[in-house]
Amino acid sequence: MAEMSKAQSTENISVDKDVLLKVNNLAKYFTVKSSLRKSHRKYLKAVDDVSFEIKRGETFGLVGESGCGKSTTGRTILRLYDPTAGQIFFDGTDLADLSDRQLLPYRKRMQMIFQDPYASLNGRMTVNDIIGEGIETHNLYNGAEKTERIYDLIHHVGLKKEHVNRYPHEFSGGQRQRIGIARALAVEPELIICDEPISALDVSVQAQVVNMLEDLQNEMGLTYLFIAHDLSMVKHISDRIAVMYVGKLMEVCGSERLYEQPLHPYTQALLSAIPIPDPIVTRKHQRIILEGDVQSPINPGEGCRFATRCMYKQDICTQVTPELRELEPDHFVACHLVKEINK
Amino acid sequence: MGKILEVNNLQTSFFTHLGEVQAVRGSNFTMDEGDILGIVGESGSGKSVTALSVIGLIDEPGKIKNGEIIFDGADLTKLSNKELSDLRGNDISMIFQDPMTSLNPVFTIKNQMIEVIRRHTDMSKSEAKKHAIKMLDLVGIPEAAERISSYPHEFSGGMRQRVMIATALSCDPKLLIADEPSTALDVTIQAQILELMLKMQKELKTSIILITHDLGVIAEVCTSIIVMYGGMIMEKGTVDEIFYEASHPYTIGLHKSVPSMNRKSKERLVPIAGSPPDLLKPPAGCPFSPRCEHAMQICLEQAAPMFEISKTHTSACWLLHEDAPKVAGIEKGEAKNG
Numbered sequence: 001m002a003e004m005s006k007a008q009s010t011e012n013i014s015v016d017k018d019v020l021l022k023v024n025n026l027a028k029y030f031t032v033k034s035s036l037r038k039s040h041r042k043y044l045k046a047v048d049d050v051s052f053e054i055k056r057g058e059t060f061g062l063v064g065e066s067g068c069g070k071s072t073t074g075r076t077i078l079r080l081y082d083p084t085a086g087q088i089f090f091d092g093t094d095l096a097d098l099s100d101r102q103l104l105p106y107r108k109r110m111q112m113i114f115q116d117p118y119a120s121l122n123g124r125m126t127v128n129d130i131i132g133e134g135i136e137t138h139n140l141y142n143g144a145e146k147t148e149r150i151y152d153l154i155h156h157v158g159l160k161k162e163h164v165n166r167y168p169h170e171f172s173g174g175q176r177q178r179i180g181i182a183r184a185l186a187v188e189p190e191l192i193i194c195d196e197p198i199s200a201l202d203v204s205v206q207a208q209v210v211n212m213l214e215d216l217q218n219e220m221g222l223t224y225l226f227i228a229h230d231l232s233m234v235k236h237i238s239d240r241i242a243v244m245y246v247g248k249l250m251e252v253c254g255s256e257r258l259y260e261q262p263l264h265p266y267t268q269a270l271l272s273a274i275p276i277p278d279p280i281v282t283r284k285h286q287r288i289i290l291e292g293d294v295q296s297p298i299n300p301g302e303g304c305r306f307a308t309r310c311m312y313k314q315d316i317c318t319q320v321t322p323e324l325r326e327l328e329p330d331h332f333v334a335c336h337l338v339k340e341i342n343k
Numbered sequence: 344m345g346k347i348l349e350v351n352n353l354q355t356s357f358f359t360h361l362g363e364v365q366a367v368r369g370s371n372f373t374m375d376e377g378d379i380l381g382i383v384g385e386s387g388s389g390k391s392v393t394a395l396s397v398i399g400l401i402d403e404p405g406k407i408k409n410g411e412i413i414f415d416g417a418d419l420t421k422l423s424n425k426e427l428s429d430l431r432g433n434d435i436s437m438i439f440q441d442p443m444t445s446l447n448p449v450f451t452i453k454n455q456m457i458e459v460i461r462r463h464t465d466m467s468k469s470e471a472k473k474h475a476i477k478m479l480d481l482v483g484i485p486e487a488a489e490r491i492s493s494y495p496h497e498f499s500g501g502m503r504q505r506v507m508i509a510t511a512l513s514c515d516p517k518l519l520i521a522d523e524p525s526t527a528l529d530v531t532i533q534a535q536i537l538e539l540m541l542k543m544q545k546e547l548k549t550s551i552i553l554i555t556h557d558l559g560v561i562a563e564v565c566t567s568i569i570v571m572y573g574g575m576i577m578e579k580g581t582v583d584e585i586f587y588e589a590s591h592p593y594t595i596g597l598h599k600s601v602p603s604m605n606r607k608s609k610e611r612l613v614p615i616a617g618s619p620p621d622l623l624k625p626p627a628g629c630p631f632s633p634r635c636e637h638a639m640q641i642c643l644e645q646a647a648p649m650f651e652i653s654k655t656h657t658s659a660c661w662l663l664h665e666d667a668p669k670v671a672g673i674e675k676g677e678a679k680n681g
Binding site: 065066172174175202203204205206207208210211214229231232233235236269270272273274275276277278279280282287289290293294 | 385386499529530531532533534535537538556557558559560561562563582583586587596597598599600601602603610611612613614615616618619
């Protein structure tokens with residue numbers, strides 16, 4: 001697979017003005033056991049041959065269950081991890097091989113919002129320092145202008161001027177997440193990777209943060225990569241959605257369509273498993289209950305990763321890894337049997 | 344069907360160095376035999392503390408300050424530790440959120456299950472083992488006879504939760520308390536576990552208290568629901584009453600703030616402004632009043648009694664008082680002593 005991606009990198013990627021981020025055959029392996037003998041090495045293939053693109057101004061949802069590699073994908077795009085293979089084209093430039101110094105201007109253009117608002121803010125820094133750090137690193141504003149900018153950001157995320165000299169522990173979870181969002185916005189990014197930004201918040205507060213993210217997007221023309229396991233929230237916020245399972249993309253398509261007509265058997269099972277907060281609908285609802293164990297991401301062999309739990313499994317599924325193919329316009333599915341299943 | 348549990352004016356507090364945290368402030372509810380009662384609320388609403396009070400697991404610095412918990416005719420708050428420990432695992436069992444931290448990693452599943460079974464029955468070791476294998480089989484663990492000798496880390500999250508359920512049900516309890524049993528699990532695994540709990544409930548006729556913050560899970564599993572907020576019960580009713588005839592502004596707000604799968608995806612959510620109350624200094628009146636769009640003067644001063652809307656449906660909101668102004672969407676009911 002590594003050779004294949006090398007070959008592609010030499011090709012001229014046609015620069016589509018609408019596409020902000022294009023990920024090509026991205027892979028990230030973690031070494032579980034190293035050895036001089038190749039056959040003894042063990043890799044955890046967290047992200048394995050993943051390709052997708054995100055258009056400017058759109059919200060791209062990445063869903064999957066815990067351990068499927070969705071957060072690793074987000075972090076590898078930001079080069080918080082070095083990719084094992086593949087390319088990350090941000091606005092036409094491949095970030096995968098850039099040095100730290102070359103990356104700096106791109107770091108300003110891509111930011112991240114983290115899951116846990118308790119762990120992602122430094123407890124010894126005031127809100128002013130937390131938000132101001134990025135502004136200083138990138139030399140955006142100085143002196144009075146910087147203060148003005150911080151006030152402006154704080155106001156944007158619904159906090160007050162007097163909050164800037166406080167420390168994170170003085171805030172509630174929802175307020176902390178707002179500080180994290182203000183920090184991400186401080187360097188005027190184009191792409192924000194939201195890694196489960198609301199799952200640590202209370203239900204009644206989640207909606208506040210989601211609405212705010214939507215407002216900020218409209219106002220500033222932001223592009224989001226929204227990573228989450230809460231499918232109903234992802235459907236709400238995303239324009240297009242990719243479903244990930246044990247390091248691979250299973251299905252990619254528009255969010256309305258994905259929920260109305262999922263084609264991959266995993267997506268179908270996943271959607272049917274969501275508890276619906278409506279008792280009458282629930283009583284009529286037929287649920288697909290998956291059997292079997294999740295495929296381990298450590299040295300997975302050839303074949304579909306979902307085959308261990310798939311009720312339609314045939315011989316080909318365990319022998320050949322299915323490719324993500326465009327079945328209908330803008331609807332990609334990685335399944336050998338997709339046509340037979342959805343007759 | 345008789346009552347299995349009756350909780351009267353339960354008050355549980357934690358005496359921390361910062362002061363008294365009033366986690367539960369006067370809960371009243373009853374539960375019928377064979378019921379699946381859901382307790383919903385956000386973190387800090389007192390739902391878990393209510394359950395821990397029932398099973399007698401409130402540790403220092405926490406204390407049940409007041410109230411009665413009548414289970415099967417006996418007041419549990421009056422029992423000694425020894426009597427409570429005989430009861431736990433035998434008549435009342437509990438499943439916790441995180442199956443990894445509630446199983447002991449250095450003992451095999453066999454060890455842990457046999458310990459529970461022998462604590463409450465006079466089975467011999469081999470009988471207890473047979474019973475444990477039967478229970479594991481029942482909760483859908485393949486090759487239970489071999490898997491029983493495994494350690495907890497050799498199981499996946501969903502399987503561990505099955506082991507927890509098997510252990511909790513092994514002494515045929517009358518009441519099972521499940522505290523967020525599926526929250527730590529993935530949706531596809533969650534669906535399996537909920538399905539299993541419903542199946543076990545049908546087969547063994549256990550009454551279940553299910554604590555969760557997920558309205559979807561509640562809708563799926565429960566027969567009646569308690570909505571808690573800021574240490575108090577805001578609304579009680581059957582599933583349909585809470586979902587389709589909700590009359591407390593908090594319950595209504597909760598419904599509106601979750602995205603519905605049927606709703607158009609770009610439709611805006613309606614959040615509840617503000618954040619939950621600080622239980623060190625709980626508001627004098629209704630705990631929801633600082634966030635409530637309909638709050639009146641009395642709401643800030645005095646907590647509302649439970650107003651009866653139907654035989655099974657009560658709600659603690661002053662808007663239901665006969666002198667209150669009419670608010671769209673909230674039906675008036677008869678005042679019940681609070």
